[in-house]
Amino acid sequence: MAVIKQEDFIQSIADAFQYISYYHPADYIKALTEAYEREASPAAKDAMAQILVNSRMCAEGHRPLCQDTGIAVVFLKIGMNVRWDATMGVADMVNEGVRRAYTHPDNVLRASILADPAGERKNTRDNTPAVIHMEVVPGDTVEVILAAKGGGSENKAKFTMLNPSDSIVDWVLKTVPTMGAGWCPPGILGLGIGGTPEKAMVMAKEAILEPIDIHELQARGPKNRIEELRLELYEKVNALGIGAQGLGGLTTVLDVKIRHYPTHAASLPVGMIPNCAATRHAHFVLDGSGPVALEPPSLDLWPKIELMGAEGARRVNLDTLTRQDILTWRAGERVLLTGRLLTGRDAAHKRLVDMIGRGEKLPVDFTNRFIYYVGPVDPVRDEVVGPAGPTTATRMDKFTDTMLAKTGLIGMVGKAERGPQAIEAIRKHKAVYCIAVGGAAYLVAKAIRSSKVLAFPELGMEAIYEFEVKDMPVTVAVDAHGNSVHTTGPAEWRAKIGKLPLAVTT
Numbered sequence: 001m002a003v004i005k006q007e008d009f010i011q012s013i014a015d016a017f018q019y020i021s022y023y024h025p026a027d028y029i030k031a032l033t034e035a036y037e038r039e040a041s042p043a044a045k046d047a048m049a050q051i052l053v054n055s056r057m058c059a060e061g062h063r064p065l066c067q068d069t070g071i072a073v074v075f076l077k078i079g080m081n082v083r084w085d086a087t088m089g090v091a092d093m094v095n096e097g098v099r100r101a102y103t104h105p106d107n108v109l110r111a112s113i114l115a116d117p118a119g120e121r122k123n124t125r126d127n128t129p130a131v132i133h134m135e136v137v138p139g140d141t142v143e144v145i146l147a148a149k150g151g152g153s154e155n156k157a158k159f160t161m162l163n164p165s166d167s168i169v170d171w172v173l174k175t176v177p178t179m180g181a182g183w184c185p186p187g188i189l190g191l192g193i194g195g196t197p198e199k200a201m202v203m204a205k206e207a208i209l210e211p212i213d214i215h216e217l218q219a220r221g222p223k224n225r226i227e228e229l230r231l232e233l234y235e236k237v238n239a240l241g242i243g244a245q246g247l248g249g250l251t252t253v254l255d256v257k258i259r260h261y262p263t264h265a266a267s268l269p270v271g272m273i274p275n276c277a278a279t280r281h282a283h284f285v286l287d288g289s290g291p292v293a294l295e296p297p298s299l300d301l302w303p304k305i306e307l308m309g310a311e312g313a314r315r316v317n318l319d320t321l322t323r324q325d326i327l328t329w330r331a332g333e334r335v336l337l338t339g340r341l342l343t344g345r346d347a348a349h350k351r352l353v354d355m356i357g358r359g360e361k362l363p364v365d366f367t368n369r370f371i372y373y374v375g376p377v378d379p380v381r382d383e384v385v386g387p388a389g390p391t392t393a394t395r396m397d398k399f400t401d402t403m404l405a406k407t408g409l410i411g412m413v414g415k416a417e418r419g420p421q422a423i424e425a426i427r428k429h430k431a432v433y434c435i436a437v438g439g440a441a442y443l444v445a446k447a448i449r450s451s452k453v454l455a456f457p458e459l460g461m462e463a464i465y466e467f468e469v470k471d472m473p474v475t476v477a478v479d480a481h482g483n484s485v486h487t488t489g490p491a492e493w494r495a496k497i498g499k500l501p502l503a504v505t506t
């Protein structure tokens with residue numbers, strides 16, 4: 001009988017969360033490198049280059065791949081013959097491991113978890129609690145699968161109850177375009193088919209944590225209906241042309257993984273969850289012989305990639321910029337930002353717009369300023385800020401008209417598409433929206449030379465900061481005339497790929 005000691009279990013969990021914060025899984029790097037090499041869309045190729053370079057920098061620097069260091073998700077298969085040498089419950093031990101990992105002084109991770117989600121939304125400060133799934137199975141080991149799942153990709157999870165005769169492929173092809181780019185494609189699409197609604201969703205989550213092996217499946221051919229479905233969906237979802245960061249391109253998914261389970265004769269439940277550019281998960285087994293140390297990958301895994309330089313990019317000084325200047329910027333243009341950049345995301349926007357509604361003076365002057373939608377990781381050692389990539393701008397859409405109309409703000413930086421309401425506000429107020437690459441947070445942070453909190457310090461990572469940036473690379477995603485690269489890019493690449501009728505594009 002294996003005896004699992006409390007400290008071994010806690011430390012193994014803590015070490016694994018630290019490990020996955022800076023090491024992408026090897027299969028993901030291989031698949032992304034392959035997609036990068038075959039990508040024909042320059043914008044998508046550049047985005048993938050940044051993600052790969054960022055990944056290598058994180059592996060070398062032991063700092064997080066993404067500023068969103070995720071919600072901790074843990075699957076445990078506990079052998080029936082295991083004996084615990086522990087005073088804490090299993091969930092408490094998992095949470096202690098999460099706490100240790102996220103507050104590690106050498107590589108502090110971001111605390112993103114808010115208690116009382118429908119009310120006060122107060123940060124728990126140590127990223128606990130984890131979401132834990134436990135199963136008791138035959139055997140005398142404890143199998144652990146854990147993941148740090150980013151909010152941007154979790155937000156795009158979908159569920160449907162189809163009729164038994166409905167087409168799963170049709171539903172996926174109709175639904176994926178509605179997910180936009182906030183899930184940071186290219187990534188992995190997980191489907192759970194069958195069971196009950198909650199079973200389908202858990203299977204979809206488990207599916208995205210399986211190894212990427214679509215090319216092996218393509219080479220050997222499908223052996224059953226599920227494998228046929230994987231191949232069909234892989235080809236057709238990529239034919240949507242959404243591409244890296246939703247900029248239009250050949251690769252939207254690196255794999256489609258499916259789990260299934262028997263279901264009721266009246267039902268066809270389907271859950272779908274994407275995994276983002278910051279795909280992070282680890283798998284290990286405790287057998288009573290001590291804590292588990294995961295093997296660091298060889299740096300040879302990462303391709304040697306040159307990033308696009310300053311050539312062809314517009315260099316701008318944020319400190320002297322006016323609304324007039326940005327009228328000439330065009331959607332798709334590369335821009336290097338230098339100067340003072342304000343930050344703010346969900347909670348700060350809500351507060352600002354509430355203050356405007358009450359006629360109160362704002363704590364920050366936004367006149368002729370740009371705001372970066374970001375929640376950075378705290379700095380360690382000589383850093384001025386930790387990894388600080390963009391958050392999904394779409395969540396700020398409902399505040400955009402008020403911010404542009406009432407504060408003097410002229411520009412925004414984030415990731416993913418803007419909805420019709422925000423695009424219209426940008427056009428009306430002659431403002432601009434730029435994107436940085438989601439999933440390249442450590443690389444993006446290298447352009448930040450100083451950082452200070454200006455307002456709402458109690459919001460933690462959601463406070464308003466002022467960054468001083470030097471040549472921060474962004475792309476104009478919505479210009480002052482209302483042109484959006486997230487509309488034109490995918491439509492262009494869907495037509496170029498030419499495998500799906502154009503009418504289905506949303």
Ligand SMILES: O=C(O)C[C@H](O)C(=O)O
Binds near residue numbers: 374
């Ligand atoms: O919370 C964040 O920093 C980003 C979030 O994961 C997002 O993708 O929008």
